[in-house]
Amino acid sequence: MNGNASDDEYEDIDWNTDDELEINGIAPSSFVLENGGAVVSNGAVVCNGEASSSAGPSNSKVVQHFLGMGFTEQMIAKAIAENGEAKTELILNSLLSYVAIEESRDELNSGAQQQHCVDSSNGQLSSDYDEGVLDDLSESDSWSWSGSEVDDIASSLPKHEKVLRSLTKMGYAVEVASAAIDRCGPEASITELTDFILAAQMAKTEDVFYEDEKPKISRFGDLKKRKFYELEMKKKRKALLTEDDEVIRLPKPMIGFGTPNDGPVVTHRKLPEEAIGPPFFYYENVALAPKGVWDTISRFLYDIQPEFVDSKYFCAAARKRGYIHNLPIKNRFPLFPLPPRTINDALPLTKKWWPKWDTRTKLNCLQTCIGSAKLTERIRKALEECGEDHEPPLHVQKYVMDQCKKWNLVWVGKNKVAPLEADEVEMLLGFPRNHTRGGGISRTDRYKSLGNSFQVDTVAYHLSVLKEIFPNGLNMLSLFSGIGGAEVALHRLGIPLKNVVSVEISRANRDIVRSWWEQTNQKGNLIHLDDVQQLNGDQLERYMGSFGGFDLIVGGSPCNNLAGSNRVSRDGLEGEHSSLFYDYFRILDLVKCIMKGQQ
DNA sequence: TCGATCATGATTAGGAAG
DNA sequence: CTTCCTAATCATGATCGA
Numbered sequence: 119m120n121g122n123a124s125d126d127e128y129e130d131i132d133w134n135t136d137d138e139l140e141i142n143g144i145a146p147s148s149f150v151l152e153n154g155g156a157v158v159s160n161g162a163v164v165c166n167g168e169a170s171s172s173a174g175p176s177n178s179k180v181v182q183h184f185l186g187m188g189f190t191e192q193m194i195a196k197a198i199a200e201n202g203e204a205k206t207e208l209i210l211n212s213l214l215s216y217v218a219i220e221e222s223r224d225e226l227n228s229g230a231q232q233q234h235c236v237d238s239s240n241g242q243l244s245s246d247y248d249e250g251v252l253d254d255l256s257e258s259d260s261w262s263w264s265g266s267e268v269d270d271i272a273s274s275l276p277k278h279e280k281v282l283r284s285l286t287k288m289g290y291a292v293e294v295a296s297a298a299i300d301r302c303g304p305e306a307s308i309t310e311l312t313d314f315i316l317a318a319q320m321a322k323t324e325d326v327f328y329e330d331e332k333p334k335i336s337r338f339g340d341l342k343k344r345k346f347y348e349l350e351m352k353k354k355r356k357a358l359l360t361e362d363d364e365v366i367r368l369p370k371p372m373i374g375f376g377t378p379n380d381g382p383v384v385t386h387r388k389l390p391e392e393a394i395g396p397p398f399f400y401y402e403n404v405a406l407a408p409k410g411v412w413d414t415i416s417r418f419l420y421d422i423q424p425e426f427v428d429s430k431y432f433c434a435a436a437r438k439r440g441y442i443h444n445l446p447i448k449n450r451f452p453l454f455p456l457p458p459r460t461i462n463d464a465l466p467l468t469k470k471w472w473p474k475w476d477t478r479t480k481l482n483c484l485q486t487c488i489g490s491a492k493l494t495e496r497i498r499k500a501l502e503e504c505g506e507d508h509e510p511p512l513h514v515q516k517y518v519m520d521q522c523k524k525w526n527l528v529w530v531g532k533n534k535v536a537p538l539e540a541d542e543v544e545m546l547l548g549f550p551r552n553h554t555r556g557g558g559i560s561r562t563d564r565y566k567s568l569g570n571s572f573q574v575d576t577v578a579y580h581l582s583v584l585k586e587i588f589p590n591g592l593n594m595l596s597l598f599s600g601i602g603g604a605e606v607a608l609h610r611l612g613i614p615l616k617n618v619v620s621v622e623i624s625r626a627n628r629d630i631v632r633s634w635w636e637q638t639n640q641k642g643n644l645i646h647l648d649d650v651q652q653l654n655g656d657q658l659e660r661y662m663g664s665f666g667g668f669d670l671i672v673g674g675s676p677c678n679n680l681a682g683s684n685r686v687s688r689d690g691l692e693g694e695h696s697s698l699f700y701d702y703f704r705i706l707d708l709v710k711c712i713m714k715g716q717q
Numbered sequence: 718t719c720g721a722t723c724a725t726g727a728t729t730a731g732g733a734a735g
Numbered sequence: 736c737t738t739c740c741t742a743a744t745c746a747t748g749a750t751c752g753a
Contacts, residue, residue, distance in 0.1 A: 493723090
């Protein structure tokens with residue numbers, strides 16, 4: 119810490135707020151284990167010297183903590199052997215040095231080619247890393263590194279190895295995960311395995327793991343039996359959940375702690391002790407993720423309950439998102455000017471052509487793709503066949519409305535619907551006009567980048583509380599920056615950006631943010647990195663040492679494998695892209711540890 | 718090779734109906 | 736209580752032409 123103003127500012131913050139709980143369902147919850155404490159672990163553990171002293175070493179919270187950060191069990195065991203279990207900071211140091219050794223070995227082997235393999239095209243998160251690095255790592259290598267840094271390495275491993283890594287990344291103990299794989303077979307999916315573990319946990323029968331005969335494996339193969347099994351699971355879940363309500367539910371209306379215009383505003387909440395900063399952090403992802411995803415995310419992010427907000431309460435388009443953050447929630451204020459909040463206000467030219475039977479006032483979620491010309495043509499044909507003077511029959515109305523809602527089509531002429539233009543999407547999301555225009559980005563990629571972005575007004579409302587805390591500006595770590603939604607939000611709030619370390623895999627997106635940074639005459643310093651998986655503790659310490667730590671960490675990790683629109687690979691949090699959430703947690707927790715050390 | 722275009726359901730939740 | 740319906744959803748992969 120370099121003794122800047124933020125030191126004092128932190129003193130003013132009520133980090134240890136003991137305000138009363140004023141709404142339901144935000145009590146800090148910890149995941150209680152029923153099965154010898156080994157089945158489900160809490161990946162979020164305070165990183166300090168007096169961390170828990172529970173049970174055996176392989177089940178301890180310390181081990182789980184570092185497993186959650188991506189270290190292998192072998193590494194952790196060695197580090198604990200060297201330092202003792204109580205000194206987590208020393209353990210971390212040892213682990214990081216192991217990684218450094220390993221990385222330098224990798225670089226020798228691969229010729230450090232990874233740095234040059236940054237995808238320069240459209241590819242969001244497409245990492246075509248050189249495979250030469252794979253050849254040099256044998257599976258029997260006791261140093262094989264299960265961290266997310268080498269997912270590409272993991273992809274070359276046998277499936278059960280890869281699955282085992284995924285499970286340990288999710289926070290399951292290694293022996294539990296491998297026992298589950300043994301019982302379900304090497305081809306079992308992650309879902310089957312986690313279901314199995316959950317089933318064993320709920321049945322409270324440890325012998326399920328260790329039975330000798332294997333008659334139950336086949337139940338996962340048959341679809342009908344699988345369905346039956348799921349039904350049984352559902353019943354058990356229900357029975358269990360009525361006792362202690364652990365499952366995260368979406369609020370209705372989806373207004374989080376409140377919005378500028380709608381509903382009551384909650385101004386106090388009780389944060390779990392481990393969640394309290396510094397730094398402040400802000401995490402975002404899709405609200406309608408597969409079951410259990412938000413429970414896992416919340417468990418990792420220090421048991422903070424998500425704030426679910428639909429951006430339709432801020433602008434003219436819906437955007438149902440969950441936000442987990444440790445920000446104060448009192449005295450929030452919106453961005454001005456307030457954005458248009460109906461389709462009519464946002465797109466006044468459509469009013470002339472808008473039929474009375476289209477009752478939409480809000481658009482649906484702005485996605486990464488737009489409707490096809492063929493579709494708009496089909497709609498026009500269908501309407502023209504209905505004649506001129508009267509309204510189309512109900513079944514045609516329904517067809518047209520379904521398609522318009524599905525693809526966010528608006529009326530641009532007689533019987534003529536069209537997808538939104540890119541600049542209209544920019545406006546709806548709260549970005550300056552032409553924010554994503556030009557600079558070599560294609561039209562298709564422009565839609566993609568916008569569809570993956572924050573809604574600026576929504577995020578700004580949440581971040582607005584930082585203005586009085588950091589009147590002289592703040593240092594920010596921006597993970598998965600995209601087109602810079604958080605940066606734009608802070609700038610529009612009038613919060614100076616001092617040092618921004620921005621990590622974004624897509625070069626096109628980095629160019630957009632860089633261009634915006636220059637055009638808005640930012641006084642601060644923008645540092646761009648490309649891959650969150652490459653960001654390690656040494657780098658972080660260097661950056662933090664140079665300007666005194668991060669005040670804020672913002673990031674929305676990839677939703678590809680969570681989003682409902684994905685027909686192909688909606689694999690959940692352990693999917694190829696969405697598993698980068700664990701890097702968000704890893705980096706956040708690293709920063710927390712480092713800042714704790716600096717104080 | 719790049720960019721544009723197009724077709725491709727499933728998983729949730731919630732509510733009405735039985 | 737179950738069953739059925741409505742509704743929404745930060746996408747991927749194949750193909751084609753330039």
